[in-house]
Amino acid sequence: MMMHAYGMDAREFLPFILPLMGKYEFYLPHFRGFGAAKDIELTQFDFVHQYAEDIDTVIEHICLRRHVESLPVAAISMGALVMWSYFERFGTARVSRYLNIDQSPVIHNQPDWQGGLFGDRQKERFAVFQEIVDRTLPYAHVEHFTHLPFSLKRHVTDVERLFSLLSVSRPRSKAVVQALTHQNDHKLAFYNHQTWQHKMRCLQAYLAIPYDFRAVIENVTIPVVSLIGGQSKLYDPNWQQEITCMLPNARDVILPRSGHAVPMDEPIGFHKVLKKFCENDLRVATKKRLSKVAFLGDAAKFKS
Structure with a gap:
């Protein structure tokens, strides 16, 4: 499953996944208010919290429908922030591994953390x-x-x-x-x-809302790959690497010429990383190979 950014349409992922669809299936949900779900309204001010609830519903539906225990998830920017909220509320049991694309779990700078947005x-x-x-x-x-x-x-x-x-x-x-x-x-x-x-x-x-999901980091023990834009002006690459060091089972992939919008700045590099993520060919700090891809389902959207 791939989760889109703020203001993005999930179908913008299509050029990157079409070459892979002969081997894998993908779910491309739209968050409330965006893309195919633009007419579905938020009912909570904390949209990240509500999106995390929606994602839990979608993941549970996929796992039940496809008879799998968990699935790989890739998320960029706002979608990745939603995943940090999801991990805080629902844990990692339903996510086999995670590709975090240029996003910090902290939005507002703190006295002990200056790696927030901008x-x-x-x-x-x-x-x-x-x-x-x-x-x-x-x-x-x-x-x-x-x-x-x-x-x-x-x-x-x-x-x-x-x-x-x-x-x-x-x-x-x-x-x-x-x-x-x-x-x-x-x-x-x-x-x-x-x-x-x-x-x-x-x-x-x-x-x-002072979003700060650092408290959940130590509990995210699944394999995590952090794809970082080396020129990102939204989230400082050095602070993003600090998050990778804090995660129990993670590694960085840095695209040195890319900004925050990795698929746009480095489309070939992004596709290569996504392909390796699907193939389970990205090693993490434990030196243990990621489990084989069990599932990346077909296109879907939130109902409400």
């Missing part, structure tokens, strides 16, 4: 996000993005572009982001941004 630039970056949350809150009841004041629409899309640009490192990736996110005035006036309210709600929770 690292030493967290305060200034969070101030930008808090401003956009505050500006959009009075319009939370507005159903259509097209009905927002033009200046607010421009601010929302500018902040989203900023986040996307911070997520990539390679010049070609930045060029793609610029091309995909550019909205001239005429286009922006008619732009139907279907997930803007949900994204703002998630962002509000990110800023308000």
